[in-house]
Amino acid sequence: MATPLDKARQNPNSMKAKILTSARRLFGTYGFHGTTTRMIAKEVGIDISTLYYHWGEKGDLYEAVVLDINEGMRSKLAELEKKIKGRPLSERLRIAIDEMVEYLFERPEISNLTIFRYFTKNRHESTFDTKVPEFISDIAYSMGLTESRKKCPAEAKMQVLAIINAIHNYVSGESFFLPMLEVDREEYIRQAKETIKFFAIPSFTKSVQ
Amino acid sequence: MATPLDKARQNPNSMKAKILTSARRLFGTYGFHGTTTRMIAKEVGIDISTLYYHWGEKGDLYEAVVLDINEGMRSKLAELEKKIKGRPLSERLRIAIDEMVEYLFERPEISNLTIFRYFTKNRHESTFDTKVPEFISDIAYSMGLTESRKKCPAEAKMQVLAIINAIHNYVSGESFFLPMLEVDREEYIRQAKETIKFFAIPSFTKSVQ
DNA sequence: AGCTGTTTCCATCATATGATGGATTTTTAT
DNA sequence: ATAAAAATCCATCATATGATGGAAACAGCT
Structure with missing residues (x-):
């Protein structure tokens, strides 16, 4: 069954x-x-009712956005x-970190939205399946x-979270951190x-090999 | 000159x-x-106009909140x-991390607000001095x-940011991460x-000693 | 008690925002 | 070319929200 989201992904030029x-x-x-439906409609160049x-x-659109970025992350990680x-x-880490950082700096909305979801509540209860990653x-x-x-210990999950979040932090915090570091964007990413x-x-690499 | 914020801090029972x-x-x-002045007034139990x-x-109150938590962090770090x-x-790290985590888990608003400020924009331009930490x-x-x-290299700042942000992430993300780890709060903090x-x-401790 | 300055609340306003009905235009199929 | 379906826009609503003026309640002082 094709969801509205599937339909949207099929043709990137569709409204x-x-x-x-x-x-x-x-x-x-x-x-x-902080985002209004009018802001979105204006950026697309359409009337609000078309949206x-x-x-x-609005909540349904937001849900679709969350599912969309989750799917993006899922497939990137599988790759x-x-x-x-x-x-x-150590090589696995090097490759994974370099690529993940690149991927997210090209798609900062993913980091932004992920961080939003982790760290803030929406006043209107988000009834929809939170899909904990x-x-x-x-x-x-x-x-x-x-x-x-299946049976991954909490300790391991915490460590993975730390790494992933660290990446999201740098991507999402660019506009805040970059000026205080006085480097250019390329250097910041490096x-x-x-x-x-x-x-x-x-x-x-100390404990595990 | 006493700012409104100073006045508020002088007497914690003041309105x-x-x-x-x-x-x-x-x-x-x-x-x-996501926060309305009515929500705040309601929680305090006063009329909105008293606020x-x-x-x-609203923006002035928000600014005061930011200055307040910044001051809290500053004095805790000095201590x-x-x-x-x-x-x-290694001992310095152990103590600092343990204490900072304790401190912030007791005041999660600090982590929440810090993360908010780092990672999101307010639509109404925040004219006030951003006070980059x-x-x-x-x-x-x-x-x-x-x-x-004064002349701290970007590399060092990035490393410090990573640690501080990691703490904020765990504090602020508790409601999201705790359920997926299936541990209780105490264990989560540990x-x-x-x-x-x-x-x-x-x-x-590998490079520096 | 009476006066004065401070604090609180009630009523109200203007605007922003989410949302929709219905007319109009565009596309598609025949 | 025409009819049906799909997409878009205009006008409008109800509510939420930030903000304020002015009346009432309160506190301190003489």
Whole structure:
């Protein structure tokens, strides 16, 4: 069964898809309450009622955006997992961190929205399935932190969360952190990669090999 | 010259202070746009106009909240710096991380609001002095990552940011992460401390001593 | 008690915002 | 070319929200 989201993804030039793209960016920048349907409609260049025609109420559009970025993350991680399979841990970390940082700096709305979802509440109870990212366990598994994807210890999950969140932090915090570091964007991204590897590699390669 | 904020801090039972406390919590939970002046007034148990009488417009109250939590962080860090002075690096890290995590889990609004400020824009341009936390450099200095507080290299600042943000993430993300870890709150806090030390200690003690 | 300055609340306003009905235009299929 | 379906826009509503003026209640002082 094709959901509205599937339909939007099929044709990136469809109005549904255009709206979704703007909504991703704006919800990511200003949050749920900080973004109005009028702002989204204006960015797309359509009337507000056209937006409602395609996506229904604001909360439904937001939900679609969340599902969309979750799917993006899921598939990127699956791709990464294949690529690093069989290599030694420190190399796996290096590749995974470099690629993930690149990927997210090109799509900052993903980090913005993820952080929004983690750290803030919406006043209107988000009834829809929160879909807690189960890929946290997958990453832990592919890093050799757990024997089984299902029974992943809390400790391992916490460690994976730390790394992922650190990436999101640098991506999402660019406009805040970059000025205080007095470097250019390229250097900032490089430093983000290096810093995360600086923390991840010695820690993980000490115990696990 | 005593600012309105100073006045509020002088007497924690004053109406000004009560409003500030509720505002801290609510802005931290729902963000600037997600929090209405009516919500704050209701939590305090006063009429909305009383709130405006004391703090003026919403943006001014928000600004006061930000300054307030910044001051809290600043003084806590100063206290910590004294306490760890002279000890070996790994011990300094252990103490600082443990205490900072405790401090913030008792005042989650600080982490919530800090993250909000880092990672989201307010639609109404925040004209007021952003006060980029200059204590990042202070921490770097007290960890021996830089010779001078003034000329702290970007690399060191990035590393300090990573640690601070990691703490904020665990504090602020409790309601999201705790359910997916299937542990109780106490264990969650313990794990947060351990995980951050897991990353910080090997990385820093490898090069610096 | 009576006066004065402070604090609080009630009523109200203007605007922003989410949402919709219905007319109009555009597209698609025959 | 025409009819049906799909997409878009205009006008409008109800409510939420930030903000304020002015009356009432309160506190401190003589």
